[in-house]
Amino acid sequence: xxxxxxxxxxxxxxxxxxxxxxxxxxxxxxxxxSINATFLAGSFCDPDGLPGVADLTARLVxxxxxxxxxxxxxxxxxxxxxxxxxxTTRHRMIFSSTCLxxxxxxxxxxxxxxxxxxAFPEAELVKRRAESITVLRQNEDNPSVRAGEALSELLYGxxxxxxxxxxxxxxTLERIDRDALVKFHADEIRPAVLTAxxxxxxxxxxxxxxxxxxxxxxxxxxxxxxxxxxxxxxxVRRVRQIPMxxxxxxxxxYGFTAIRRLDPRYHAYWVLNNxxxxxxxxxxxxxxxxxxxxxxxxxxxxxxxxxGESPLVVRAGVDPKNVDRTIEAIDAEVRxxxxxxxxxxxxxxxxxxxxxSIPRLLETNESIAAFLQDCEQFxxxxxxxxxxxxxxxxxxxxxxxxxxxxxLHPEHAAxxxxxxETRGGE
Amino acid sequence: MHRRATTSIESRTxxxxxxxxxxxxxxxxxxxxxxxxxxxxxxxxxxxxxxxxGASHWVEHMNFKGTVNIPREQMKGIVERFGGMWNGYTWIxxxxxxxxxxxxxxxxxxxxxAERMAYGLYEPAECESExxxxxxxxxxxxxxxxxxxxxxxxxxxxxxHPYGHPTIGWLEDLGAMxxxxxxxxxxxxxxPNNATLxxxxxxxxxxxxxxAEKxxxxxxxxxxxxxxxxxxxxxxxxxxxxxxxxxxxxxxKAVFRAPAASEPxxxxxxxxxxxxxxxKGVNLWSSFRGVPPQRKAxxxxxxxxxxxxxxxxxxxxxxxQPYLYTLSFTAIDGVSLADVERAALxxxxxxxxxxxxxxxxxxxxxxxxARLVFDNDSVTNIAHQLGYFETVAGPRFLPSLQRxxxxxxxxxxxxxxxxxxxxAHRTVGWFRPTSRS
Numbered sequence: 001x002x003x004x005x006x007x008x009x010x011x012x013x014x015x016x017x018x019x020x021x022x023x024x025x026x027x028x029x030x031x032x033x034s035i036n037a038t039f040l041a042g043s044f045c046d047p048d049g050l051p052g053v054a055d056l057t058a059r060l061v062x063x064x065x066x067x068x069x070x071x072x073x074x075x076x077x078x079x080x081x082x083x084x085x086x087x088t089t090r091h092r093m094i095f096s097s098t099c100l101x102x103x104x105x106x107x108x109x110x111x112x113x114x115x116x117x118x119a120f121p122e123a124e125l126v127k128r129r130a131e132s133i134t135v136l137r138q139n140e141d142n143p144s145v146r147a148g149e150a151l152s153e154l155l156y157g158x159x160x161x162x163x164x165x166x167x168x169x170x171x172t173l174e175r176i177d178r179d180a181l182v183k184f185h186a187d188e189i190r191p192a193v194l195t196a197x198x199x200x201x202x203x204x205x206x207x208x209x210x211x212x213x214x215x216x217x218x219x220x221x222x223x224x225x226x227x228x229x230x231x232x233x234x235x236v237r238r239v240r241q242i243p244m245x246x247x248x249x250x251x252x253x254y255g256f257t258a259i260r261r262l263d264p265r266y267h268a269y270w271v272l273n274n275x276x277x278x279x280x281x282x283x284x285x286x287x288x289x290x291x292x293x294x295x296x297x298x299x300x301x302x303x304x305x306x307x308g309e310s311p312l313v314v315r316a317g318v319d320p321k322n323v324d325r326t327i328e329a330i331d332a333e334v335r336x337x338x339x340x341x342x343x344x345x346x347x348x349x350x351x352x353x354x355x356x357s358i359p360r361l362l363e364t365n366e367s368i369a370a371f372l373q374d375c376e377q378f379x380x381x382x383x384x385x386x387x388x389x390x391x392x393x394x395x396x397x398x399x400x401x402x403x404x405x406x407x408l409h410p411e412h413a414a415x416x417x418x419x420x421e422t423r424g425g426e
Numbered sequence: 427m428h429r430r431a432t433t434s435i436e437s438r439t440x441x442x443x444x445x446x447x448x449x450x451x452x453x454x455x456x457x458x459x460x461x462x463x464x465x466x467x468x469x470x471x472x473x474x475x476x477x478x479x480g481a482s483h484w485v486e487h488m489n490f491k492g493t494v495n496i497p498r499e500q501m502k503g504i505v506e507r508f509g510g511m512w513n514g515y516t517w518i519x520x521x522x523x524x525x526x527x528x529x530x531x532x533x534x535x536x537x538x539x540a541e542r543m544a545y546g547l548y549e550p551a552e553c554e555s556e557x558x559x560x561x562x563x564x565x566x567x568x569x570x571x572x573x574x575x576x577x578x579x580x581x582x583x584x585x586x587h588p589y590g591h592p593t594i595g596w597l598e599d600l601g602a603m604x605x606x607x608x609x610x611x612x613x614x615x616x617x618p619n620n621a622t623l624x625x626x627x628x629x630x631x632x633x634x635x636x637x638a639e640k641x642x643x644x645x646x647x648x649x650x651x652x653x654x655x656x657x658x659x660x661x662x663x664x665x666x667x668x669x670x671x672x673x674x675x676x677x678x679k680a681v682f683r684a685p686a687a688s689e690p691x692x693x694x695x696x697x698x699x700x701x702x703x704x705x706k707g708v709n710l711w712s713s714f715r716g717v718p719p720q721r722k723a724x725x726x727x728x729x730x731x732x733x734x735x736x737x738x739x740x741x742x743x744x745x746x747q748p749y750l751y752t753l754s755f756t757a758i759d760g761v762s763l764a765d766v767e768r769a770a771l772x773x774x775x776x777x778x779x780x781x782x783x784x785x786x787x788x789x790x791x792x793x794x795x796a797r798l799v800f801d802n803d804s805v806t807n808i809a810h811q812l813g814y815f816e817t818v819a820g821p822r823f824l825p826s827l828q829r830x831x832x833x834x835x836x837x838x839x840x841x842x843x844x845x846x847x848x849x850a851h852r853t854v855g856w857f858r859p860t861s862r863s
Contacts, residue, residue, distance in 0.1 A: 005457060005458055006456065006457065006458060006459045006628065027457065029455070029457040029458075029803075030799055030800075030802050030803055031799060032796075032799050032800055032803065071722075073721075074721030074722050075722055077719055077721060078704070078719045078720070078721055078722040078723070078789055078793070079722075079788075079789050079792060080719075080792065080796065081705060081719050081792050081793035081794070081795065081796030081797060082719055082796070083704075083716060083717045083718060083719045083720075085716070085717060098716075098800055098803075099796070100795075100796050100799060103796075126733070127730075127731070127733050130733055130736070130758050130759065131730075131736040131758065133759050134675060134736040134756065134757075134758050134759045135736065137674040137675050137759050138674065138675045138756070140674050141571065141672075141673050141674040141675060141859070142569070142570075143569055144569075244672075244862070245672055245862050246671050246672030246673070246862065247568075247569050247672075248564075248565035248566075248568035248569055249562065249565035249566045249568070249569050251569075279502070279506060280502035280503070280506060281490075281502065290559055291555070292555075293555075294554070294555035294556065294557070294558040294559050295558065295559075295562065296559065296562050297559055297560070297562040297563035297566055298566075317562065317565075317566045318562060319558070319561070319562060319565065349503060349506065349507065352506070352507050352508075352509070353506040353507065353509055354509070355509060356506075356507070356508045356509020356510065356527065356528050357509035357510070357511075358509065359458055359459050359460050359509070359528060360460065360509065360510075360511065360526060360527075362458070363458060363460060363526075363804040363805070363806065364803045364804045364807075365803060366803070419569075
């Protein structure tokens with residue numbers, strides 16, 4: 001078995017007749033294995049008017065099956081030193097776990113067991129719903145979360161799948177009953193939308209065989225096209241202030257809707273985001289807000305492109321008295337980059353950084369598994385890690401300038417501000 | 427270079443010491459084309475006297491602000507050109523700096539760390555600018571009620587030892603410290619004989635040693651800094667702190683005096699914590715990574731499974747001097763903090779009465795063994811682990827860690843539970859939310 005990933009990934013992929021896909025990457029760097037089983041079934045699939053079903057399903061799915069009680073599953077996990085994490089994003093429900101190589105067969109079987117035969121016991125629903133409500137209440141008290149959620153709603157509108165609350169609300173969680181979870185599980189957790197990635201100290205061929213054995217008799221509906229509607233809100237300046245007395249610092253979330261992951265301009269936007277708010281401590285934004293003005297511990301931008309038009313978001317946490325100055329600084333940096341584009345030096349630096357950082361994207365088994373999930377979901381190819389440097393190197397300054405000119409308009413930005421002593425209103 | 431240490435087959439590390447006292451630890455890992463460099467200093471918030479709280483952390487920030495040979499505006503880009511990340515952190519016993527990048531960046535990373543060790547500029551305007559950045563960092567932490575409670579509980583648990591103040595410092599000290607305070611502090615502690623350089627990755631150990639000598643040998647050895655000699659007096663009774671502030675969620679903490687890493691009690695406490703809350707990584711960084719396996723842990727079943735708390739966590743970390751064993755609980759919406767506290771203390775008292783089961787200890791040992799494997803999942807984490815234990819517990823701690831865990835007996839666990847988790851050694855904190863008007 002090859003133990004080195006120094007020359008790049010060499011995953012093995014197999015698709016079953018029911019649509020499930022298995023991808024295995026061998027790595028014997030440590031006697032451990034990471035499993036990432038992802039279903040394309042996130043909050044996007046929540047029923048209309050009932051956000052939170054996907055997230056609550058994830059909380060309950062490993063708390064009892066037709067054959068095993070929650071306590072029995074807990075014992076199987078804990079005695080192997082394994083934590084099974086089940087979580088959701090807008091488009092995914094992700095079952096992930098890292099275990100010792102000696103425990104791999106048992107842990108894989110357990111993950112398949114809970115994904116296929118989750119029983120959603122009523123008593124577990126009561127407990128996990130209370131936990132979810134507590135998390136929502138914690139989020140209500142978190143300026144960073146409040147600003148982020150408000151920004152999503154400003155950008156997409158409250159009913160758009162990218163704008164509505166991914167974890168639901170207290171009111172919707174209280175309305176979600178066991179039938180809703182069972183239906184979500186039956187409709188959405190199915191082999192056609194499953195990619196199981198295994199990375200670590202395993203034999204690829206044997207692992208593929210084992211996955212096939214565990215999944216071959218599982219049937220479900222075919223994969224459906226995912227159509228994300230365009231943002232339902234006009235791109236004009238929108239500001240929302242969320243007063244949170246008692247807090248020390250104000251969080252700012254500022255952003256635009258941008259492109260889809262499969263847009264051909266994706267890599268140009270990636271470089272643009274790096275220049276705006278990533279390079280070094282946080283690109284141009286941190287140079288201004290943190291380094292020159294000393295106003296914030298963090299100021300950066302992020303761009304996580306997804307199936308639909310995805311947000312480019314600027315974040316900063318500042319003293320309440322510096323909110324206006326910080327927003328002015330963000331506007332100034334956004335405007336300048338939008339009007340003038342990057343410099344040649346910035347292009348060179350960011351390209352070198354992004355190309356050089358590819359091995360760090362693949363530093364751990366878990367990060368390799370996540371990378372391969374992206375390759376599969378967006379059909380990037382299993383050699384994407386080897387092609388990525390060429391794709392980034394091919395991005396021209398004109399392409400980044402065009403991307404900047406297209407998106408970076410302060411007059412189109414949505415701005416959410418959460419913290420003490422906020423002023424004004426929408 | 428003196429070859430004072432030799433290769434350890436067990437840990438696959440090579441360590442040497444330069445004539446100026448800098449210890450260099452290298453581990454070759456050729457599975458990825460990366461190298462991680464960490465430079466560790468034996469200085470942390472435990473070294474800060476009155477009026478200087480937060481100095482260690484502020485000094486760490488200043489060491490990203492330019493040196494004699496690296497102008498401030500050129501600091502950014504040295505590692506990034508190679509696709510690298512760089513960062514630093516400060517805690518109670520240590521300050522450390524990290525770069526992880528492609529193997530071609532090794533020389534640049536060593537150059538950066540050598541500059542940091544000896545040639546920091548500490549321009550007055552930069553110190554002033556960073557003052558407000560750090561205050562912003564502090565205020566960001568205060569937004570989190572759990573962190574706010576942690577600060578207050580820790581300060582309440584200590585009366586004499588500087589472990590009691592927050593690593594970021596008290597706001598008043600951050601407002602008053604001067605550039606000269608920072609520079610003096612920097613010069614006292616940033617000397618090669620108070621540091622360890624750790625290099626892990628796709629390197630040749632002999633080559634690393636030569637490069638380390640090239641970059642660091644000219645830095646003179648310094649007088650070892652005087653440490654604050656404070657011994658925390660015995661706690662004679664329970665202490666309590668209650669914070670009432672605007673919020674939505676209640677939090678409870680119970681902290682107990684913990685043994686230092688060098689004390690025999692440390693290992694039974696580590697296993698006891700795994701029984702109570704599930705095993706996590708044994709060093710600071712890895713202790714935060716991921717959720718521990720804890721669904722069968724005593725406090726999880728007593729609080730989360732009974733619908734009293736949404737989260738339960740425990741923390742015992744290797745430290746130079748006795749620190750704290752911290753238990754933390756998030757109350758379920760609508761559950762009283764008194765009920766959360768009572769359930770947690772009842773479970774601890776149950777262990778004090780009857781001890782723990784052999785099956786629980788077996789499970790805890792397996793969990794800890796797995797965590798020690800998982801903590802070696804990257805060159806960055808391997809290097810962190812080597813440097814952390816070298817700095818706070820000495821070179822023999824990590825190679826013997828698994829054996830020491832395996833040797834822990836049921837009687838030892840019962841003994842530390844009875845001696846250490848008593849009400850007299852306990853500080854309890856509540857964050858009781860009040861509604862926003």
